[in-house]
Each structure stands twice: as structure tokens, then as C-alpha cells.
Amino acid sequence: MKDEHSQLARSIQHNCNISDARFAGNYTMCVYLLKMREYFRWEMAQNFGSSLAGNDVGKWLSEREQLWSDIEHQDYANLELGGESFDPFHAEQINGRLLDHGLVYSAGIGQKSKPHFFLADLVEHQQHDDYRIYVAAREHARDLTSPPAMSQDKTIYIRRESFKRMVWEKIEQWRWNKPQNAMAHAIACYDFDTDLHRALDQMTHHELDSAILHEIGEIRASKHLRGWDKMVADLMFTQAEIMARAVRDHLADAIATLPVLVENHQEASIHFYVANLTNMRKHIFPSLIAAYDDWLETGDISKLQRLIDDSRDHWKNIGHEMLALYNEHGENSHQRIETLVENNKL
Numbered sequence: 001m002k003d004e005h006s007q008l009a010r011s012i013q014h015n016c017n018i019s020d021a022r023f024a025g026n027y028t029m030c031v032y033l034l035k036m037r038e039y040f041r042w043e044m045a046q047n048f049g050s051s052l053a054g055n056d057v058g059k060w061l062s063e064r065e066q067l068w069s070d071i072e073h074q075d076y077a078n079l080e081l082g083g084e085s086f087d088p089f090h091a092e093q094i095n096g097r098l099l100d101h102g103l104v105y106s107a108g109i110g111q112k113s114k115p116h117f118f119l120a121d122l123v124e125h126q127q128h129d130d131y132r133i134y135v136a137a138r139e140h141a142r143d144l145t146s147p148p149a150m151s152q153d154k155t156i157y158i159r160r161e162s163f164k165r166m167v168w169e170k171i172e173q174w175r176w177n178k179p180q181n182a183m184a185h186a187i188a189c190y191d192f193d194t195d196l197h198r199a200l201d202q203m204t205h206h207e208l209d210s211a212i213l214h215e216i217g218e219i220r221a222s223k224h225l226r227g228w229d230k231m232v233a234d235l236m237f238t239q240a241e242i243m244a245r246a247v248r249d250h251l252a253d254a255i256a257t258l259p260v261l262v263e264n265h266q267e268a269s270i271h272f273y274v275a276n277l278t279n280m281r282k283h284i285f286p287s288l289i290a291a292y293d294d295w296l297e298t299g300d301i302s303k304l305q306r307l308i309d310d311s312r313d314h315w316k317n318i319g320h321e322m323l324a325l326y327n328e329h330g331e332n333s334h335q336r337i338e339t340l341v342e343n344n345k346l
Contacts, residue, residue, distance in 0.1 A: 005103065008081055009140040012105070012119045015076045015088050016143035021068035023114040024144055034172065036061055038165050039144050048168050048200060076115070088117065091152065099125075104134045106157045108150055111245075113236065116150065118142045118159065130154055131219050133212060137161060149211040156215040163211065164204040170276065171200075182275035182292070189268035203268070210257055210269050214249075217256030221248055225319045231326040240334035243341040244322060246280040251315035258308045262301055270295075270304075284345045285311070314346050 024032065040057050041048070078085045081097050091107045098105055104122040109115055120136035127133075131154035139146075139161045148163035149156070171192070174183045190199035222228060228248065235241040253273075261269050274292050282289055288311070291304040321340055325333045 002101075004081065005098075005101065005140075008079060009119050011077055011079050012088070012117050012141035014071075015115075015117050016141055017067060018071050018074055018076055019115045019117065020144045021072040023112065024068065026112055026114070034169060035144055036064075038169055039146075042139075042142070042161075042165065048164075048197065089115075092155070103140075104136050104157070106134075106136075106150060106152070108152050110145065110147055110150070114145060116143055116145060116147055118146070118157075118162075120159065120161065123160070128216060131156065131216075133158060133215070135160060135208075149215055151215050151218050154219065156212070156219070158208060158212055158215070160204070160208060163208055164200065167204050167207060168200060182271045185296070186268055186271035186275055189271065203272070206266065206269050207272055210261065210266075210273065213257040213260055214252055217252030217254075218248065220255050221251045221316075221319075224251070224316050225323060227323060227327070228319070231323060234326070234331045235334050235337070238334040238338075240322075240337040240341075242280050243284065243338060246278065246284055247315055247318055247322065247341065249281060250285055250311065251319060254308055254312040254315060262305050262308060265301070284341055287346050311346055314344075318344055 027035065037052060037057060040046075040060050041050075041052065043060075044056075046052065076088050079088050079094060080086075081094060086094050089107045091105055094105045094107075099122060102122050103119060105117075105119050107115065107117045118136070118139055119141040120139040122134060123137040124135035125132065126135075133156040135158045137160050139159065142162065146159070146162040146165065148159050148166045151157075170183065171187060174181075174187065178184065186203070190203055192199040225248065228244070232241055232244050235244060257273070260266075261273065270292070274289070277288075287307060288304075291307045294303050295301050318341065322337050325336045325340065329336060
């Protein structure tokens, strides 16, 4: 990287550290330690599957937590580029200076209001209708959470390196107890026992395609749900917020993700999809799990296919009713929204 871009990466990493200092405590201890192990692996450029020395990880962890303590109350720094100073959340302006250099930057607000920043090599740029998809590879700056896919306005960021790490984390979690669940079926579709790195690359490639489909579905869903983001922001830290995110995710997948996976018989990706449904998504859509189990038992995917078609209208209608309640009652709508979703599980 050029000296200017190296300095930019350091400034972005500083902002990532501030974000982590403020929000890393939101994880359970188990998830926190797993994420910190993989964060250490990324920072030290360790290969997946390589043994990590406990003493080295422990020393790094203590130093990182001390750094967080020192900077937790600092403001996010502006980013200097081409003699100009940019607000770190003005990603579009910053990318205007970076894309021609093969770099891509993102800044946004994720779950529980945590800011996310990253700087990475740009490997692919797609245009779909009126929105853009940037696929990033090697990351030069990132935070602990490092979401593998994000959408902002009409721009989608897919982070291949973070996605690969997320897949690896899922595999590591499964290996602790090796339950015979959807994740076991997904892993069994690849040769992880004899060629871990090739299998991980294959799974990452397939699930990246699914992630792009989901993000396309998110944007298409937003066209049906005007004002959704404002509603979710006003419902922050309520059960209704979690339900709202689950409803839109289900709508997005009914629009774009699941039809492709089922039509193309992408069995490994269907297993991986079910394995990574959140508890709320499973709670409000129990028939999806039933249809998946039926497919496992009979090999007949038609029940799952019919359910996807039916669910598209269902989740769209529930979304409209949620918005109507919010428009009528504002921030006080959360209990009514929770009751609505609870009474309309599919």
C-alpha cells in the first residue's frame, strides 16, 4: 500500500478499536473469547486451523483490553486523504477517492448501534438494477465484530475475508460438541477431514453467493417497506426490534435467497442457511424448520418450495401491519408489534 493508504488504514483501525472498546462487552463470554481468538489470528496473519499458543493469545488479549480501556471515551477520528479531512461515516465520499486505487472502505451502524469500519482490497464491483455490490478481499483494517455483509442505501459490501472467518467460527463452534444438526449436514458436504483449506474455500465461495442474494433481497424488501429503517431505529433495544429484523430477513430470503437455493438444489447452502437462522427467526417461522426436516427425511423438496412462495406474501403483509402500528403509535408501538408478530407465526 502507498504511505498515504497505510496511514489511512491505521486511522481506520484506531476507529475500529474505539468501537470495540465501547461495544465488545455486549457478547457472552463464550462468544467473546471465540471472536477474540479469531481476531488475534487475523492480526497475526495466522492460517485457519493453525494451533494458537495460549500464552501468546492471553498476552495479546490483556494488551488489547488495556488499549480499549485507554481509548474508550475518545471521539472517532476524521480520515485524511488527498489533503482533505473526511468524517469517518462518509463512506461514499471516501470511496470516491479509493476505488480507482483498488481499495474499498465502509462505515455503518450495525446491531445494538455498534459502528463498523473496514478498509480492504476491492476484487469485484457489480451493478444490479439501481444498486452496487462491492466484494472486498484482504482487509487492512477491521473491528472485532466484522460483519461479512452490509448494505447502506443502495450499496452492498461483501467482505470475503470476514466471511471466511465467520464460516470458520461456525465450524469451530460446531466442533466443540459435534451435534447432529443442520451444520453437521452442511459440513458433511465438504472434505474438511482431509483438505481443510480447500473445503473452507469451497464453502466460503458458495455461501458468499448466498450472502449476495440475501443483500439483494434486503434491498428489494425495502421497496415494499417504506420507513422500515426509521421504525427499527425507534424500536431499538425492544423485542419488537429483534422481531422486525427477523421479519425483514425472512422476506428478503423469500424474495431472493431461498428460491435460488431450492431451484438449483444447492443442498450444502440450504443446510448452512438453516444452521445459521437466529432463534427469533426460527421462533416466528416454525414451518420452515418443519419443511426442512421433511426434506431431510423424504428427499422431496417440493414442500419447502411451496412454503417459500407462500411466505413471501405473509412476511410482506406482516411488515405492512407492523409499519401501520408504528405510524399510528410511534415509539409506543413496540408491545403491539410484538403481539402482532407473536400471533402471526408461520
